[in-house]
Each structure stands twice: as structure tokens, then as C-alpha cells.
Amino acid sequence: MQGQRTHPASAFVRVWIWIAAGVVAFGRDVVEGGGDRSLLSILWIGLALVGAAALLGVVFGYLSWSFTRYFIDGREIRLESGVLTRKSRRAPYERIQSVDIAEPFAARIFRLCELRIELAGGDDSRLSLQYLRHADADRLRHLLLQRAYESGSHAVAAPAAATGEPGAPVPSPHLDLSPPILVVRPVRLVVATVVSTEFLAPAAFMLVLVVVGMVFPGVVIVGVLPFLFWIGQVIMSRVIAQWDFTLRRGATGLHVTRGLLSRVSQTIPYDRVQAVVVHQAALWRPLRLQRADVTVAGASRETDSASSSTDTLVPVARPDEIRMVLGELFADVDPAVVPRARAPRRSWLFAPVGWRFRSAGCDAHAFVADRGWVMHRTDVVPHAKTQSVAITQGPWQRRRGLANLAVHTPDGPVEAQALSLASSDVRGLAEAQLAHARAAREVRGEA
């Protein structure tokens, strides 16, 4: 069998899953076995179970490694794997959207990393090589990006190496030394997360439960668990996953490196960014902190909580930094200078406090909508990315002369909606938006 193998140590990376399974099996055995056994026998059973699981893991890991090969030819990279049922994944170069390097925690222990190749279209749109040495992964990433560019993948721009003289050492995009344009310090990340609503809400519930538990002991443990889980998830997605967040300017997009346990490096391609939303929780206002999420066309959106960390453009930063990053993505767009139509006082019925925070407007470059009191959000849609425009109005809104306006963008965290604005403003805004979007499309069409 021709082709290349992944790193031999890959066989051991996933052993921890088996060990974990062994520990779980042992735990169940202890719980169900009752108390009539000696401590020594329990320990022996545990050791045997975990050892057997680890051994199985090594055997299976070795088998699956030895049956895995990847092939690189003139048109595609192909991954063949599977011990009993053979599986072959193909990635034609012209369908490559991005090539990223991830470092899952277990792989980091072995100083290995994973090469993820995202493909355009289809559900089965990722091919990942598990696991490679960094130097190999970097070289492969560069090669694939180069081939993708040559075979005309729209998502991949000319790699920097293509312009350099032949034979020159290939600058590794993974060990990118271009100066970062934004670094989020861990201290700020932790402080910002602790005062965020996502963290304080479960923490408050837990505090209430603990206080109740002091009065009625016994009921607390079960009630606390889900909140602990909730808090753990918030810490995972907001702190661990965003640790040491670094943003660099790349040839095709902004380059993100982040993560404590597993380092993730991903690219936010300039030409596929659709819209940005800037969040500011009430508690972040005095600290002058904001968070920004981004909608990227065709990004694989996972349904679980992990999506909240892959959509992140900036986990936390000062407004001027956010504005700088926005400027990197969309030239000329500055939400601060866009003239807004504010929600009128008579709309208090629909949002007793929030109506003061609702506004929307557009200038020559973008549509901007503000809403939210506890969680304030500013959705920014550049005109060229507008998909469609909708006006909605309920019976009570009609009585008060109010209506909603929505500017649709591809599915993602951004939802540009202006709620309960004066009807007289809404129709004008919608028509202005359609005209701006048309003009922006024509400019792009000529370019």
C-alpha cells in the first residue's frame, strides 16, 4: 500500500478515551457492587478494568493507525482509513475552503497536532489528519493551500510563499511571526467572564440553592449539579477556549490563535465575512468592554455550545479595539458614525426599559441596528451582504404606529433587527437599505 502515514504516536493519543471508559465502568461496579467487598479487592478490580481498557485502547489505536494512509496527487488529497470497513475521504483541491491546524489536549501531550481541511458544500465537509508533527502539518498546510490556489479555489488567495523566490524557506503560517493586531490578556478574559451575565446567572442560582440547603439539608447536591455543569460550560467556552486569544492579519483573512487545553488556529476569510454583532452586557458597560461575534458564509456551525467559541471574532476588548478589528474586516464601516432612528417613547409598552436602547440606521456603507438593555447588541451588516429586507407589524404595534425591520444575512450569530421603531421611519429605512444594497452589489459586480 502506497501513501503516507500519520505519526506513529497517534496510536496512543486516543487511549485516554478508553481509560476514561474503564474508570466509568469501575465506578459503576463500585456503586452497584455494594459494600460487602474488601477495599483491596475493589482496588484490584479497578486496576484490572482500567488496565484492560488501556490495553484495548493501545491495540485499537495501533490497528487504526496502521490502516490509515493519506495520498497526495495532482488533483486531490485522499484519506483512507478503517480496519474492517475501509473508508476513503477525498478532498479535491478546488473545493478546499481552509486548512487549519488544531491541537487537542491529548495530542499536545505527544507534541502532535491535527490538520483540518474544510471543504465547500455538503454535510461531509471536513477531512482531518490525526495526528502529525507540527513541522509536517505546517508543510502540508502550505502545500495544500498552494495547490488549492493553483486549482482555482475561490476561498484561498495567493499564499505568501508563491510570490517569494523559489527555494526560499517556506514561511510557516502556523508559527506566524507577523505582529499580532490584537491580544486578549488572560486577566482581562477572566475578569470579563466573571462579571458576565452568562457566569453570574448560574452562580446566583447556585448561591440561592446553597442558602436553601443550609435550611433544608440534603436537597442541595442534586440541584447544584446542573448549575455546576452550566458554569463549567461557560468557563470552557469563554475562558479556556479563548485563552491567549491572538488576532493576526493574514493574506486571506484574520488569523485567530486561541485555547488553553487545545490550541486552535483558524482563519476568518475576509471575503466570506457577512456581518458582525458587538455585544455589551450591562455589567461590561462601566468597564468599557465589548465582545464581537461574526457570521461567516458556509462556516460549519455546530449545534452544541462549541459554536459560541467558533463564531467569536473578539472575546473581550475595549470599544476602540473592536472598532479597529471591524475596520480590518470592512473598510469604511464605523457603526459609531451611522445616523440612527431611535425607537419612539410610545414603544415603551413593548419594552419598558429596553426601548431606550433600540435604534437602527444606515449610512453609505452599512446597516446598523441596536437593541437590548441587559445584553446590548449592535448588529452591523455591510450593504453588499444584505440578503433581503422584511417589515413586520403586529396588531398592537399598529395601534401605536410602530413596526419592526429586519435585514437578513446568512445564518449565524448576527440578527439585524430593529424592533418597534416608528412606522414612518421603517418604510423609509427599508427602501434606503434596498437601494444601498443594490448599489453595493453593482459596485462589486463591476470590480
Place this chain on the structure above:
Amino acid sequence: MDSLFDPPAERWQRVSVKLRTVHRIVLAVWVTLPAVVACALVALLLQWWWLVALVAAVALAGLVWGWFWAARSQAAWGFAENAEDLWIRHGVAWRRLVAVPYGRVQYVDVTAGPLERAYGIAKVSLHTASSSTSAVIPGVPADDAVRLRDRLTELGKTRGSGI
């Protein structure tokens, strides 16, 4: 009238009145069948005649309301083809107006269930890269629906500008 939902040109193109009939038939089936079953069960098992009368009265009220609702709803649907965008409005109490630029249309579906086919109407749905667009025109005469789809697909191709 409210200028908020005015057509972009001089007037809205209306959908077929057969949509009323289709809606009425669907509603009648969905109200009558459960009501008859409920009445029969109550009459046979409990013999609470007042409850039978109540269910029948509620079902009848539903049918009468549905009859008028179907007419108003059908009259509220409208669409207009502008030079650059397709506009669709609908809704009596909760109104919605959506404008889709032709260049943003990715594909257009024409669907017709058995009942709709019997009355010669079809539903035209426009899809953009955003799932919140939800631009649908029900009750378009079947021939017009196909023509509309072809026209929109063609416009989407010539004005299309990618995502």
C-alpha cells in the same frame, strides 16, 4: 390605508381566490374530524349531552371564523415585481412585508399538494443564503407559478453576485 405595507409600484398582484377554498377545505377537515370523534366518544361513553353540544358549538364557531379568515387572509397576500426586487406581503393582524433582491435569489421552488393541484394552484418559495428570508407566495395559478419561477431563476442568474 397604512402606507407601511403599500406596494412598491402602483398595486399588488393578488393570489388566486382558489386559495380561500383550499384553506377552507383543510380547516374544515381539521376542525370537523376531531370534533365528530370527540362528540361520538362523549356521547357513547359518558352521555354528557351538554358537553356534546358544547364541542359542536365550538367546532361550528371555528368553522364560521375560518370561513371569514380564509377570505381575509387570501385578500392580504400580494406580491409585486419591481425592477430590482420581488416584494411579498401577507397577514391580516400580524403583517409581514419582505423584499428580496433578484440578485440574492439562490433557487426557487414550486410545490403543490394534491388539494392544491386539484384547484390548479401552487406555492412559490424563494430561497436566499439566509433562512430568515422565508419568502413564500401561496395560491399562484400553476402556469403562472412555473413562469414566475423561471423568470426569477433567470434574474437570479443574471444579477447574481455570489454571497
